[in-house]
Amino acid sequence: MSDEDESMPESNGLGLDYILKLDDVPSKLPPHLELFKTHVLCNSDAPIHTETIQYSGVYASLGVDNSLRLDSFCENFKVEVKRLTENDMEFDMIGIDPSIANAFRRILISEIPTMAIERVYMANNTSVVQDEVLSHRLGLVPIHADPRLFEYPDNAGDEKNEKNTIVFKLHVRCPVGQPRITVKSDELKWLPNGSEFPCEDVKPNAGSKPKTFTSFTCSQDSLPEFSSNPLCPTYPDIILAKLGPGQEIELEAHAVKGIGKTHAKWSPVATAWYRMLPEVILSEDVEDELAEELKNKCPVNVFDIEDIGRGRRRAKVARPRDCTLCRECIRGGKEWEERVSLRLTIEATGALPPEVLFTEAVKVLEDKCERVITELS
Numbered sequence: 001m002s003d004e005d006e007s008m009p010e011s012n013g014l015g016l017d018y019i020l021k022l023d024d025v026p027s028k029l030p031p032h033l034e035l036f037k038t039h040v041l042c043n044s045d046a047p048i049h050t051e052t053i054q055y056s057g058v059y060a061s062l063g064v065d066n067s068l069r070l071d072s073f074c075e076n077f078k079v080e081v082k083r084l085t086e087n088d089m090e091f092d093m094i095g096i097d098p099s100i101a102n103a104f105r106r107i108l109i110s111e112i113p114t115m116a117i118e119r120v121y122m123a124n125n126t127s128v129v130q131d132e133v134l135s136h137r138l139g140l141v142p143i144h145a146d147p148r149l150f151e152y153p154d155n156a157g158d159e160k161n162e163k164n165t166i167v168f169k170l171h172v173r174c175p176v177g178q179p180r181i182t183v184k185s186d187e188l189k190w191l192p193n194g195s196e197f198p199c200e201d202v203k204p205n206a207g208s209k210p211k212t213f214t215s216f217t218c219s220q221d222s223l224p225e226f227s228s229n230p231l232c233p234t235y236p237d238i239i240l241a242k243l244g245p246g247q248e249i250e251l252e253a254h255a256v257k258g259i260g261k262t263h264a265k266w267s268p269v270a271t272a273w274y275r276m277l278p279e280v281i282l283s284e285d286v287e288d289e290l291a292e293e294l295k296n297k298c299p300v301n302v303f304d305i306e307d308i309g310r311g312r313r314r315a316k317v318a319r320p321r322d323c324t325l326c327r328e329c330i331r332g333g334k335e336w337e338e339r340v341s342l343r344l345t346i347e348a349t350g351a352l353p354p355e356v357l358f359t360e361a362v363k364v365l366e367d368k369c370e371r372v373i374t375e376l377s
């Protein structure tokens, strides 16, 4: 072996790193290709360069490696929270492909579990709302319960216990001679000891308690996680039905753990969406009447006008994040397309309930990746 051969790294996966660090290996694309790779451009009729370039050898003739490398992903990936309130969160994910942002969106909508009413045992319903419609409405009432504290129901068996079922009771009656009443979700009362309705087909032994629709071994309110945090609907004012004089509803509603893929009632988010971050660039100075015209073209007020002295004014991009890409500012002739450039950077924004949901979505994606790796190995 020659001296030169001995100075080469072993073929143990580090060889690629060695080659990429050599001075004569280009690491960046020419600016126009870099722009097409990292941005979607918006013309007045349609966006262009919308495809993600994933093939690792696509720039091989230029000597640039396009393969996805874990170390550069870890170096560049960032999550920046822009807005966080009790019910929604907006954040930027920087350094990922839109397909991964979309994976998080889909997981949030359909694979993060929640608790929702699945079975309704109707004892009496003389309201104008049919049993099945009322049951459907009850299913859509969000339940304030942490699903991580519960197990999935056992589909194979009938065992409904304190670990997989939450029981609510609803019993409302509108007395004769009284005005109509509105039944709201706050009428759903938690039964920590489980169902109180006896199973009609099971006769109790003498002296024993009648069998009900659940088999709780202890009261849920004796468990530390629920004793200080009683289970109830998230919102108390969701209208379920209206009762006229003499009408009555009596039922038991059993909530179980599930995911939005099975039924939308288990979806934890009202909506989760992403978009690529818009960039609005003025390619030339837009001044005076044109500045005023540009400002008036934009329906969401992206542009401001600044005073540049001697009575002259110039348009500036003040709120690019608000841009909805309606493309109004580049309509009205070729000259407007030349003055304003609309681009989307390959980033993502989502609006969703609190940060814990996103953390759960990351765990779900992690599990999926592990499953694929196990199956491949």
Ligand code: SF4
Pocket: 280, 297, 298, 299, 300, 301, 302, 322, 323, 324, 325, 326, 327, 328, 329, 330, 342
């Ligand atoms: S594309 Fe529409 S929203 Fe965006 S800057 Fe132009 S006019 Fe405003």
